[in-house]
Amino acid sequence: MRQGGSSKSGFPLTSTRSFAGLLFVLAAIWYAASSQNNAASYLLLFALMGVFLVSIPRTLLNLGGLQATAESIKPAFAGQEISLPVEVTNESRATRYGIALTLPDLGDARKRIDEIPPGKAARTVLRFPAATRGEHEIGRLHLSSVYPLGFLRVLKQLPSPQRYVVYPKPAGDQRLPAETVRSGQRSSQRELGEGDDFAGVRAYVRGESQRHIDWKAVARGQALMTKQFTAESDGLLYLDLAAMRFGDLEARLSQLTLWVIEAERARRPYGLRLPAIEIPPSLGEPHFHHCLRTLALFQ
Amino acid sequence: MKVVRKQDTRIPRRPLLWLAAALLFTLPPMFGTLPSWVPLLFLIALAAKFWMEPKGYRLRSLVWKLVLVALILSLLFFSYGSIRGMEPGVSLIVMLTSVKILEAHTAREFHIMIMVAWILCLCGFFLSQNLAIALCLLIAFTLLLVALIQFHRGPLSAFWSPVRTAGKLLAQAAPLIILLFLFFPRLSTGFRFQIAPQREASTGFSDRLSPGSVSFLANSSEVAFRAEFPDGKIPPLSAMYWRGLVMWHGEGLEWAAPNAPAALPRTSQGTPHGQAIRQWITIEAHDARWMFALDRPVNSPSGATLAPGNYLWSNQPIHKPRRYEVISYPEIPNNRLHSREREPLLEVPTAISPAVRALAQSWSAEKAEPRAIVNKALEFFRTQGFHYSLSPGEYGKNDLDEFLFHRRLGFCEHYAASFATLMRLAGIPARVVTGYLGGEYNEIGHFFLVRQADAHAWCEVWFPDSGWQRIDPTAAVAPDRVNLGFNSFLERRGAAAGHLDNTQSVLARELARWPAFDRARLGWQTLSYAWDTRVLSFDGDEQESFFASIGIPSHRQIFLIVGTVVIAIALLLALYAAWTHLRTRPCGDRLKIMYESFCRKAARLGAPRNPSEGPFDFSRRATRLLPDESDRIRRIAKAYIALRYAPAPDPTTLEQFAEEVNGFVRAS
Structure with missing residues (x-):
C-alpha cells in the first residue's frame, strides 16, 4: 500500500491496488448483467458505481484542514533509528479518519492515525533508520488517506524544512588513548568544568546544564550562578584525527566517536582536534554533543 | 535488488465481523436454489474462521487447499453431473469463497474478500430476484461498505458510526444510482453467454392437465402474476378467468396443449363483443412460454403471439419477470367451424369404457340441442353426489369410470377433463382451458395478485350459433369456489368442517385477523409489485420507450445521453464536494x-x-x-x-x- 512514485502532478488523487479489484468486479457485474439482461444485477452495478463516485469527493476532502508539523528531532548515531515526532492538527469541522504519514524521501517509514476529531490534534512518532552521518533534511512529509472505501488515495505533500543530524556510527577496536597532552599555556592542570571538587561560582550562561546552578543562592534572592567544579586530572585528552594511522576517514571518525563516548562515560575531559577545527577539552552534555556534531559534519 | 517483504498485517476483528455479517446476508438466495450442503458448508467455513482466527490458525498448506478444491469439484460433479450451467457455477463460486475465508489473513486478502462478497451478491441476483432477496442483498451490500469503512477507520472508532457513514454514503449515492439506472445504456451485447437456467418449469403451471396437476398447486402461495386494470374496469371475481392454455388433445382425464402453437390467423378471429378490458399484467419468471390474460385476449403484446384458441404464447421462454399490456373481451362470437376443424375437436381416446359412452349418448339421444346437452351434463355433476376436494386420491388417466361412477371426488382438473371428454362423446366440440381464477385484490396498490393456488381448469364447448362458450363444471359442484375465490372458499369450508390444517395456518389465520398485519401484508405485496414492475422489468426495450417518452426518439443519440449523464453526475459530485467543503472547512475568522x-x-x-x-x-x-x-x-x-x-x-x-x-x- 505504498505510494508509488512521488508524482509532482497537481491532482492529489491516485488509485490504490484495490481500485483494480473494483474495476474487475464492475466489469464482471456489467458483463453478467448485460448478457442476461438482468435488471437487479444492473442495480447492483449502479449501486457500486454510485457509492464509488460519491466516495471520490469524500476521499478528496478527507485531508482538508489538516496541518502536520514535524517537531525537533533528536540526533542519533548512524545505524540507529531517528524518531520524528509529528503533530497533526485538524482545523476543519469534521472528524478526519485513517490518515497515514509517510516520508517519501526517507524509506518506508509509515504511521497511521485512526481518527482526529475537529479542532483536535494527534501526535505520533515516525521512525526511520539513520543511514549516513551528516546533516540531512526531512524533505517532504506526506499525509495520505484512502478513507472511506480504500479505492482512491488522496495525498497532501507538506514541505518539511526540518533538519536532523546523524552522528557517525561508533565503532573501532582501538583503546582510548591513555596519554595526555599537557597544555603548555595552561597554568593549572586542573580543568574548570565538571568534576568533584568545588572551585567557586560564576554567572550562569543560558544553555548550560541546570544541574550546577547554585539553587541555594537563587533561594536567597541572588542571580543565577553556576557552581564550578574541578576534576582531578592527569592532563588533557585530545582526540586527534591526524594522529590516527589506520583505516579510511569514516573508520577513523567512527573510532573518534567511540572514544568520545568512552571518555564522556569515564568522565575524562576530552578535546577534539580535526583539521582546521579544535575543540578544547571539557566534559558534559553540551560538549559531548558539540563534539559528536562536529564529527558528523566533518567533510 | 532488495526484496521488500509485504507487511503481513492481520485483519482487525471488527471489520471481519462486519464482513461475516455481510456474507450471512448473501446466503438466503442460495437456500432452496442450490443443494443445501453448499450454503451449509459456507456457514461452517465462516464459523470455523471465527474459531481459528484468535488461535492464529489458518489454511496455509497448498496441498490442503488443492485437496479441498478437488473435493469441492467432485462433490459438485456428483450432485449436478456437470460443472457447466448456472447453479453449478454459482455453487463453485460459493465453495471457493469458503476456502478463501479459511485462508484469508492479511489486509490485502480482506479487500479480496470484499470483492468476492460483491460477486456473491451478483450470484444471489442470478438465483432469485424477488424483493425479499433484493432487500437481503441490499443489507449485505451496506454491511460490506460498513466493513470497508470500519477497516479504514481503524479499531478505535465507535461501533455505530461506520454504519451511519455507510448509510450516508448510500443515501448520497441514491440519486446517482437512479440516474445510472435510467440512463446507463443497456447494450444488447453480441457476446451473450447462455447460462441456461437448470430450473425446470416446475413452478406451478404445466402444459399438461392430468389428475392432481392443479390440486398439487392448491397449497402454493407463490405468485403467478399480478394484474392491474388501468381503466378501472374490473370484472367481478366470479368472471375473472385468466386464460392460460387451451388443450385440444384429450385422453380421458388427461389433456394436453400443443407444444408449439401456430399464430392465430387474423381472419379467423371473430368480432369481439362487450366491454374491452385493458390489463397490465406482470408475470413472474417461470421459464416456459405461457402467458396469461383475462378471458379472452384479442391482441398479442410484443414478443408474444395469439395462438389458436385465443391464448397468449411468448416467443421466448420467460426467464425474468415481464410486464405486458393486453386487451380482452368477455365474448368473441365466432360461429364458423369447418368440418375439418370440427373433426379433431370430437376425437376421444379409444380406451373409453362403454359405461361412459353410454352416459354421454344418453344425453345426446334425449336432446339434440347442444345447450340442452350441456345443461344435462351439468345437472349430472350437480345432483349425482359429486364433491369438490383438494385430496381426491390418486387417479390414472383412464380412471374416468372410477371418477364418474364410484369415487365422485375431484378437483377442478377432474371436472374439466371429464366434462370435456363427455361433451366430445356427446358430439359437441369441446376443449379444456387452463389458467387461474380470481385473485386477491390489493387495495393499497390497486392490483390483483394471482397465486399458484388460484390455478384452475375449465371447459369450452362450441355452439353453432355463438361459437366457443365457457362452461365451468366446477361451478356446478362448488359454486363458492368460483364466487369467493380459492382461499376464502377453503377458509369457509375449514370453518364449517371445524378443523384446521395445521398449527402454522392457525398462526397465519390469527395474524390475518389482525388488521395491522393484513395491511402490512398488502403493503409488502404492493412494494414487491412495484419492484417487479418498475425495477426488474426495466430492460433495454423499456429503456428505449422511456427515452421515447421523454423525447429522445432513437438510440442513435446514445452518445448524447451518455454525455449528458456523465456531465450530470460530475455536476452532482462537484456540488456535493463543494457542499462538504463548505461544511467542513477550517473555522476561523x-x-x-x-x-x-x-x-x-x-x-x-x-x-x-x-x-x-x-x-x-x-x-x-x-x-x-x-x-x-x-x-x-x-x-x-x-x-x-x-x-x-x-x-x-x-x-x-x-x-x-x-x-x-x-x-x-x-x-x-
Whole structure:
C-alpha cells in the first residue's frame, strides 16, 4: 500500500491496488448483467458505481484542514533509528479518519492515525533508520488517506524544512588513548568544568546544564550562578584525527566517536582536534554533543 | 535488488465481523436454489474462521487447499453431473469463497474478500430476484461498505458510526444510482453467454392437465402474476378467468396443449363483443412460454403471439419477470367451424369404457340441442353426489369410470377433463382451458395478485350459433369456489368442517385477523409489485420507450445521453464536494483566513513563514527576502498586528488590510 512514485502532478488523487479489484468486479457485474439482461444485477452495478463516485469527493476532502508539523528531532548515531515526532492538527469541522504519514524521501517509514476529531490534534512518532552521518533534511512529509472505501488515495505533500543530524556510527577496536597532552599555556592542570571538587561560582550562561546552578543562592534572592567544579586530572585528552594511522576517514571518525563516548562515560575531559577545527577539552552534555556534531559534519 | 517483504498485517476483528455479517446476508438466495450442503458448508467455513482466527490458525498448506478444491469439484460433479450451467457455477463460486475465508489473513486478502462478497451478491441476483432477496442483498451490500469503512477507520472508532457513514454514503449515492439506472445504456451485447437456467418449469403451471396437476398447486402461495386494470374496469371475481392454455388433445382425464402453437390467423378471429378490458399484467419468471390474460385476449403484446384458441404464447421462454399490456373481451362470437376443424375437436381416446359412452349418448339421444346437452351434463355433476376436494386420491388417466361412477371426488382438473371428454362423446366440440381464477385484490396498490393456488381448469364447448362458450363444471359442484375465490372458499369450508390444517395456518389465520398485519401484508405485496414492475422489468426495450417518452426518439443519440449523464453526475459530485467543503472547512475568522492567504502567497514567492514566527518577525524576514514588496509587507504586518492585538481596532483597517492582501501578488 505504498505510494508509488512521488508524482509532482497537481491532482492529489491516485488509485490504490484495490481500485483494480473494483474495476474487475464492475466489469464482471456489467458483463453478467448485460448478457442476461438482468435488471437487479444492473442495480447492483449502479449501486457500486454510485457509492464509488460519491466516495471520490469524500476521499478528496478527507485531508482538508489538516496541518502536520514535524517537531525537533533528536540526533542519533548512524545505524540507529531517528524518531520524528509529528503533530497533526485538524482545523476543519469534521472528524478526519485513517490518515497515514509517510516520508517519501526517507524509506518506508509509515504511521497511521485512526481518527482526529475537529479542532483536535494527534501526535505520533515516525521512525526511520539513520543511514549516513551528516546533516540531512526531512524533505517532504506526506499525509495520505484512502478513507472511506480504500479505492482512491488522496495525498497532501507538506514541505518539511526540518533538519536532523546523524552522528557517525561508533565503532573501532582501538583503546582510548591513555596519554595526555599537557597544555603548555595552561597554568593549572586542573580543568574548570565538571568534576568533584568545588572551585567557586560564576554567572550562569543560558544553555548550560541546570544541574550546577547554585539553587541555594537563587533561594536567597541572588542571580543565577553556576557552581564550578574541578576534576582531578592527569592532563588533557585530545582526540586527534591526524594522529590516527589506520583505516579510511569514516573508520577513523567512527573510532573518534567511540572514544568520545568512552571518555564522556569515564568522565575524562576530552578535546577534539580535526583539521582546521579544535575543540578544547571539557566534559558534559553540551560538549559531548558539540563534539559528536562536529564529527558528523566533518567533510 | 532488495526484496521488500509485504507487511503481513492481520485483519482487525471488527471489520471481519462486519464482513461475516455481510456474507450471512448473501446466503438466503442460495437456500432452496442450490443443494443445501453448499450454503451449509459456507456457514461452517465462516464459523470455523471465527474459531481459528484468535488461535492464529489458518489454511496455509497448498496441498490442503488443492485437496479441498478437488473435493469441492467432485462433490459438485456428483450432485449436478456437470460443472457447466448456472447453479453449478454459482455453487463453485460459493465453495471457493469458503476456502478463501479459511485462508484469508492479511489486509490485502480482506479487500479480496470484499470483492468476492460483491460477486456473491451478483450470484444471489442470478438465483432469485424477488424483493425479499433484493432487500437481503441490499443489507449485505451496506454491511460490506460498513466493513470497508470500519477497516479504514481503524479499531478505535465507535461501533455505530461506520454504519451511519455507510448509510450516508448510500443515501448520497441514491440519486446517482437512479440516474445510472435510467440512463446507463443497456447494450444488447453480441457476446451473450447462455447460462441456461437448470430450473425446470416446475413452478406451478404445466402444459399438461392430468389428475392432481392443479390440486398439487392448491397449497402454493407463490405468485403467478399480478394484474392491474388501468381503466378501472374490473370484472367481478366470479368472471375473472385468466386464460392460460387451451388443450385440444384429450385422453380421458388427461389433456394436453400443443407444444408449439401456430399464430392465430387474423381472419379467423371473430368480432369481439362487450366491454374491452385493458390489463397490465406482470408475470413472474417461470421459464416456459405461457402467458396469461383475462378471458379472452384479442391482441398479442410484443414478443408474444395469439395462438389458436385465443391464448397468449411468448416467443421466448420467460426467464425474468415481464410486464405486458393486453386487451380482452368477455365474448368473441365466432360461429364458423369447418368440418375439418370440427373433426379433431370430437376425437376421444379409444380406451373409453362403454359405461361412459353410454352416459354421454344418453344425453345426446334425449336432446339434440347442444345447450340442452350441456345443461344435462351439468345437472349430472350437480345432483349425482359429486364433491369438490383438494385430496381426491390418486387417479390414472383412464380412471374416468372410477371418477364418474364410484369415487365422485375431484378437483377442478377432474371436472374439466371429464366434462370435456363427455361433451366430445356427446358430439359437441369441446376443449379444456387452463389458467387461474380470481385473485386477491390489493387495495393499497390497486392490483390483483394471482397465486399458484388460484390455478384452475375449465371447459369450452362450441355452439353453432355463438361459437366457443365457457362452461365451468366446477361451478356446478362448488359454486363458492368460483364466487369467493380459492382461499376464502377453503377458509369457509375449514370453518364449517371445524378443523384446521395445521398449527402454522392457525398462526397465519390469527395474524390475518389482525388488521395491522393484513395491511402490512398488502403493503409488502404492493412494494414487491412495484419492484417487479418498475425495477426488474426495466430492460433495454423499456429503456428505449422511456427515452421515447421523454423525447429522445432513437438510440442513435446514445452518445448524447451518455454525455449528458456523465456531465450530470460530475455536476452532482462537484456540488456535493463543494457542499462538504463548505461544511467542513477550517473555522476561523476572516482576519485569520486573510492573513493565511497572505502567508501562502509569500511562501509561493519564496518567503515561507516558519510556524514559530510571529507576524512582526516574519515581516522583517520577508522584507529582506522580497525587497520589491517590502512596503506592502510592512503595511500588512502593521495592519494585522493592529487588528489582532489592538483593544478596539478600527473597522476600516480590516478593509484596508483585505485590499492590501488581495493586491499583494497581483502587483508583483
